[in-house]
Amino acid sequence: MSVIMATRLKVHYKIRRGLSSLVVRAVDGVTLGVKKGEVLGIVGESGCGKSTLARTLAGLERPTEGEIYFEDKPLSKFNREERKRFHKSVQMVFQDPYDAINPRYNVFQTIAEGLIVQGFKDKKLLKEKIEQALTMVRLTPPESFEFRYPYELSGGQLQRVAIARALVLEPNVLIADEPVSMLDVSVRAEVLNTLIEAKKSREMSVVFVSHDIALAEYVSERLAVMYLGQIVESAPAEELINNPLHPYTQALIDAVPEIGKKPSDRELIKGEIASSVNIPTGCRFHPRCPYAKEICKEREPELEELNGNHLVACHFAGKLGY
Amino acid sequence: MAHLEVKDLKMYYSKQKLLVRAVDGVTFSLEKGESLGVVGESGCGKSSLALAIFRSPPANVAVFQGSIRLSGEELTQVPYEVFRKEYRWKKMAMVPQSSMNALDPIQTVGKQMVETILEHEDMLEREAKERALEMLKEVELSETIYDSYPFQLSGGQKQRVMIALALSLNPEFFIADEPTTALDVVVQSKILKLLIRERKKRKMTTMFISHDMGVISQISSRIAVMYGGQIVEMAPSQELFQRPLHPYTQKLIACIPKLGQKGSSFLQYIPGSPPSLTEEFKFCRFSARCPFVMNVCKKEAPVLKEVYPSHFVSCFLY
Numbered sequence: 046m047s048v049i050m051a052t053r054l055k056v057h058y059k060i061r062r063g064l065s066s067l068v069v070r071a072v073d074g075v076t077l078g079v080k081k082g083e084v085l086g087i088v089g090e091s092g093c094g095k096s097t098l099a100r101t102l103a104g105l106e107r108p109t110e111g112e113i114y115f116e117d118k119p120l121s122k123f124n125r126e127e128r129k130r131f132h133k134s135v136q137m138v139f140q141d142p143y144d145a146i147n148p149r150y151n152v153f154q155t156i157a158e159g160l161i162v163q164g165f166k167d168k169k170l171l172k173e174k175i176e177q178a179l180t181m182v183r184l185t186p187p188e189s190f191e192f193r194y195p196y197e198l199s200g201g202q203l204q205r206v207a208i209a210r211a212l213v214l215e216p217n218v219l220i221a222d223e224p225v226s227m228l229d230v231s232v233r234a235e236v237l238n239t240l241i242e243a244k245k246s247r248e249m250s251v252v253f254v255s256h257d258i259a260l261a262e263y264v265s266e267r268l269a270v271m272y273l274g275q276i277v278e279s280a281p282a283e284e285l286i287n288n289p290l291h292p293y294t295q296a297l298i299d300a301v302p303e304i305g306k307k308p309s310d311r312e313l314i315k316g317e318i319a320s321s322v323n324i325p326t327g328c329r330f331h332p333r334c335p336y337a338k339e340i341c342k343e344r345e346p347e348l349e350e351l352n353g354n355h356l357v358a359c360h361f362a363g364k365l366g367y
Numbered sequence: 368m369a370h371l372e373v374k375d376l377k378m379y380y381s382k383q384k385l386l387v388r389a390v391d392g393v394t395f396s397l398e399k400g401e402s403l404g405v406v407g408e409s410g411c412g413k414s415s416l417a418l419a420i421f422r423s424p425p426a427n428v429a430v431f432q433g434s435i436r437l438s439g440e441e442l443t444q445v446p447y448e449v450f451r452k453e454y455r456w457k458k459m460a461m462v463p464q465s466s467m468n469a470l471d472p473i474q475t476v477g478k479q480m481v482e483t484i485l486e487h488e489d490m491l492e493r494e495a496k497e498r499a500l501e502m503l504k505e506v507e508l509s510e511t512i513y514d515s516y517p518f519q520l521s522g523g524q525k526q527r528v529m530i531a532l533a534l535s536l537n538p539e540f541f542i543a544d545e546p547t548t549a550l551d552v553v554v555q556s557k558i559l560k561l562l563i564r565e566r567k568k569r570k571m572t573t574m575f576i577s578h579d580m581g582v583i584s585q586i587s588s589r590i591a592v593m594y595g596g597q598i599v600e601m602a603p604s605q606e607l608f609q610r611p612l613h614p615y616t617q618k619l620i621a622c623i624p625k626l627g628q629k630g631s632s633f634l635q636y637i638p639g640s641p642p643s644l645t646e647e648f649k650f651c652r653f654s655a656r657c658p659f660v661m662n663v664c665k666k667e668a669p670v671l672k673e674v675y676p677s678h679f680v681s682c683f684l685y
Contacts, residue, residue: 090551199640229408230578230622234636256551263624263634286627300556301626302581304608317521317554 047078054111073274086265136211201232376433391596404587595652
């Protein structure tokens, strides 16, 4: 059973260009679910809609179509009380902690805010909870961090404050949107390991959004690859990396610059990601796909199950010799 | 004779009455056609090093000393105007960090390219346009880009324009500072291939700066690891990854997740943060974060020495 689930989710934005208006189809028909205690990684290039999907799952954007289910109840039918509980149970960590945290709040105020909003009154207990949360993200001893302001912390430390702020509400789902991409390589693992430990000790579900497929593989049990507002492939992490079925996933893996790996000579894929204002007909990926045939221009492939747990949206999945 | 020789280069900034030792005694030399990758965390001085070599230090520089020689000529002694006209862009070109934002938003790409070429070369506007179009073709952009404005281009296209611009005057020495940082992996891999191809074709001496070990490993024949304003290890690319000597280098490599090796190893991190560069270092800069720290590390500063042939490291362990 999924803790949080999206069905046929669409998020479209209207933008005005002079007199006419355009529609940006940021998320365009996504169905996915996250099980209890599972980490789902969502990877894709910039502009593929992964951040919009994350924000919508967290209830920060309203879907244009489709529905989000939290513990099997549709979000749109929630009353005020249920909505409040939802926002407590589904927490989000953003990309840039310096943007996401009020620079005039100290660490204590930052972490306390959510608790206070949720009606937490006992001052002594509040302090205890905050110190627990700080210990959990290894900002120890907590007393030495509580009264510091964001500018007094490094990026890695501040991101761990952001995680503590999310964890203190004991969420069932944590949505992390590129939580380490602003951080130096040397401190990334510290933040990620904090996240993994917290997840293990709490049986929390995590949605981990990243452009870095190697990083996503490291933290996730299952991976979903997004392209132009849709999921094109999804499978258990190891299976997806070792046996990618969609040409796009293949290209993403090929393009990872790894130590000791020579840049591949293979013509990966053509051009760059199209704009979500002007989505190609048929398979969205066909203009860039090295294997595209006539059918790809005409018919949109469905996300279908192939060998068990592996979902892929490609007319020729499993039939391409790469 | 080495093509580029940098000797004991120092560049300090002044910030609120304090000195920030961004580049603190960097020495290296490059043979013609060699490509050096400079890798390190943010704040380690790698961009400052590039700016110093390109002689465009920020306004708050307090100390600038040392020697930079290009084909034996001491660049620091060349009068600034001469340097600007005859060296910058012409003999040495640079693609600066976030260079995509370096393009003028209200001029077409073509006009900016022609302007740059005419500033340095004695040619007709028509010829400059031809050169610009030729360069766009070389970086695999269509001719229509010539009349486009920067806002009409994607990040990858803008980066290609910047590379075309930097190469348009046939420089012998080329610096690229984080050339792929804001780009997606697929585009990144294409830009890297372009850079590798151009470097080989033009036999340019190059310096690539990046925080990404993976990127650096693909485009450099030699790698310098910077920490706290200094080079702490320098070795041929393969050698460095097979036998990293400095604890910082070892740790930095262990910090990177490898595809397809899920669960085989726990990702490492380096506790603490890089040193503030405002103090004078009479000890090893990495000592506060080093797992192998010894007494001597806190009392003396190590110097770069050759431990294996052309493998230099500054650490008391060796």
